Amino acid sequence: MTRTALEEGVTRRDVLKVAGLTGLGAALYASGIERLLPRALTAQATDQVPFYGTYQAGILTPVQNHIQLVAFDVQTDRRDELIDLLRRWTRACARLAASLSLGESDSQYVPPEDTGEAEGLSASHLTFTFGCGASLFAGDRFGIAHKRPAALRDLPTFDLDQLDDKWSGGDLIVQICADDQQVVFHALRNLTRIGRGIVKIRWTQAGFQRSKAADATGGTPRNLFGFKDGTGNPDLTKDKVRNKHLFYQWQDGSPWLTNGTFLVVRRIQMHLEVWDRTILKEQERTFGRERASGAPLGSTNEFASVTPDQRTLHGETQLPADSHTAVAHGTSKEQLLRRSYSYQAGVNETTGALDAGLLFVSFQRSPDQFITIQKRLAASDRLNEYITHRGSALFACFGGIQKGGYIGDALFA
Ligand code: HEM
Structure with missing residues (x-):
């Protein structure tokens, strides 16, 4: 068993369950041969991402197959009630990330503490990433107005935005990611259940990627336009780049936000029908990349550096200056970590078209990094013809949670 789980008051039954020990294994445990457990658990624990740490999980964690973003509005005006909820969420998240149930169901006469649909499932790299929006500080309901970082304010309206309130804003955000969708849903449901009466869901959005198990290439995942998406992310293995x-x-x-980061969420509809009628050459010139390899036009290597390339071939520049890659790259002064997923939400009832696209998720030290890039994109990205921004939200994500502490404790200290 991990120290984390022990410190969270894990029961003996939890241990057996996580270890997958039944019958003989349980008898061995009962007979005191507990030194067998760590090895048994190690096998089961390989898909657990620690909840505690310097940074919150779900930022540097390799991208999981599924995401659920949930934005809450806080209903109470009482600081102690909000803090109590954050403490209860901390306990719950630490247990869920360690693949432990939220509690025993010993009495038949009360509802079970855990809703049960993740019973027997592994943690599937479940992570939680918490943050707060500017509205949490408004009106100084919780005595923290003086702590609002200057950069945490509404994002500007960008040209071509067609935002819908129902996908925007929120006092609190939780990004829940895991490789199993049922594990993700179980986490969403139980956090919501624990928060009942204190917070209410403002919006929730789900996203997917190709499942890693189904990807023989192991390469960069593709978005719904069929292009590799994520190639140009900064190399965050380097301390200097991360900082x-x-x-x-x-x-x-x-200072309370130290080791935290800003999270931008944009719901971007992708007009698949229009794209699907566009010739491959134009698709590639729109992104400035080859569809098959993901290489910038003019190169054959996916990871070749993006240099505004004015060389011409048959009278055309190789990497069009208005291509998404060229415009997003700019001089590469501003960089961000994109951790986006695809979404699909049925049919648009007015147009009959599929409502699908990119749940754009980026983390950055300052929102200005996103704002600068998005201003450039809104002004001249060739991709604009095929997409519409429908939702927008900005949050300040707390630094990592320490054992014994709770989510956002530095903000309330
Ligand atoms: C539906 C909307 C979008 C789609 C389909 C999309 C897709 C892509 C693709 C395929 C690439 C090239 C491969 C890669 O480097 O990942 C790329 C690069 C990039 N995109 Fe987007 N993107 C979208 C929106 C945005 C937005 C809103 C931003 C930020 C404001 C953004 C920022 C970037 C950056 C910074 C790069 C890397 C450029 C470089 O090579 O330095 N993208 N995107």
């Missing part, structure tokens, strides 16, 4: 582009530093102005 410069991703994680908030205490000297940025709000």
Whole structure:
């Protein structure tokens, strides 16, 4: 058993369950041969991502197959009630990330503490990433207005935005990711259940990627336009790059946000029918990349650097200046970590077209990184013809949660 689980008050039955020990195994445990457990657990624990750490999980964690974003509005005005909820969520998340049930169901006369649909499922790399929106500070309901980072305010309206309120804003955000959709849903449901009366769901959005198990190439996943998406992310294995582009530093102005980061969510509809009628050459010039290899036009290597390339072939520039890659790249001064997923939400009742697209998720040290890039894209991205931004939200994600602490404790200290 991991120390995390022990410190969270894990029961003996939990241990047996996680270890997958029944029959003889349970008898061995009962007879005191507990030193067998760590090895048994290691096998089961390989798909657990620690909930506690310097940074929150779900940022640097390799992208899982599924995401559920849930934005809550806080209904109470009482600081102690909000803090109590954050403590209860902390306990719940630490248990769920360790693949433990939320509690025993010993009495037949009360509802079970855990809703049960993840019984027997592994953690599937379940992660939780918590943040707060500017509205949490509004009106100083919780005595934290003076702590709002200056950068945490509404994103500007960008040209071509067609935002719908129902996908925007929120006092609190939880990004839940895992490789199993039922594990994700179970987490969403139980956090919501624990929060009942204190918070209410403002919006929730689900996203998917190809499942890693089904991908023989093991390469960069593809978006719904069929292109590899994620190639140009910064190399975050380097401390210097992480500190410069991703994680908030205490000297940025709000020490409670140290090791946190800003999260931007954009719901971007992709007009699949229009795209599907577009010739391959134009598709490739729209992204500035080859569809098959993902290489920037003019190169054969997916990871070749993107240099505004004005060389011409048959009278055309190789990498069009208005291609998504060229415009997003700019001079590469601003960089962000894109951790996006695809979404599909049935049919648009007015047009009869599929409502599908990109649940764009990016993490950055300052929202200005996103704003600068998005201003450029809104002004001249060739991709604009095929997409519409429908939702938008900005959150400040807390630094990592420490054992004994709770989600967002530095903000309320
Ligand atoms: C539906 C909307 C979008 C689609 C389908 C899309 C797709 C892509 C694709 C296929 C690439 C090239 C491969 C890669 O580097 O990942 C790319 C690169 C990139 N995109 Fe997007 N993207 C979308 C929206 C956005 C938005 C809203 C932003 C930020 C404001 C953004 C920022 C970037 C950046 C920074 C790069 C890397 C550029 C470089 O090589 O330096 N994208 N995107």
